[in-house]
Amino acid sequence: xxxxxxxxxxxxxxxAAIWGRLQAAGLxxxxxxREADDDSLRAAGLSRPKARYLEGIAAAGLDWxxxxxLPDDEAMARLVALPGIGVWTAEIYLKFALGRRDVFAAGDxxxxxxxxxxxGLSERPGPAALRALAEPWAPWRAVAxxxxxxxxRWAKGRRGIS
Numbered sequence: 001x002x003x004x005x006x007x008x009x010x011x012x013x014x015x016a017a018i019w020g021r022l023q024a025a026g027l028x029x030x031x032x033x034r035e036a037d038d039d040s041l042r043a044a045g046l047s048r049p050k051a052r053y054l055e056g057i058a059a060a061g062l063d064w065x066x067x068x069x070l071p072d073d074e075a076m077a078r079l080v081a082l083p084g085i086g087v088w089t090a091e092i093y094l095k096f097a098l099g100r101r102d103v104f105a106a107g108d109x110x111x112x113x114x115x116x117x118x119x120g121l122s123e124r125p126g127p128a129a130l131r132a133l134a135e136p137w138a139p140w141r142a143v144a145x146x147x148x149x150x151x152x153r154w155a156k157g158r159r160g161i162s
Contacts, residue, residue, distance in 0.1 A: 053084025
């Protein structure tokens, strides 16, 4: 989850650099984040809000392993109740960390842009429009997202997500 927070609203390259500095400082685990001070987190490249989010999430004591046994909607509800975790972050976590096959981060700009290009749309679809477009792909929307990210990488020459 910490890696998803780091990746919010920054480029893939910036997220990777910040995550690398957190790892080098040993600040990539819940226990070390609970003990970290703001200066250490800021020195690694985190904004003040992201540092607060990571500290709050680490202190929340969420049963991360227990999320695996919950249905998608319940796991989402537990995640978005934590500081700094919105729908996009929760969906990314469910897809990548828990391997859920039918989550779709419709708020992801790379997915929106890929759909615009693939479907020849005049404008990038917003989250609601992209969710509607993705509905027929159930129960494999996470797989469809991987395809859209691959298309984005090919069409734009850069990664949309790590």
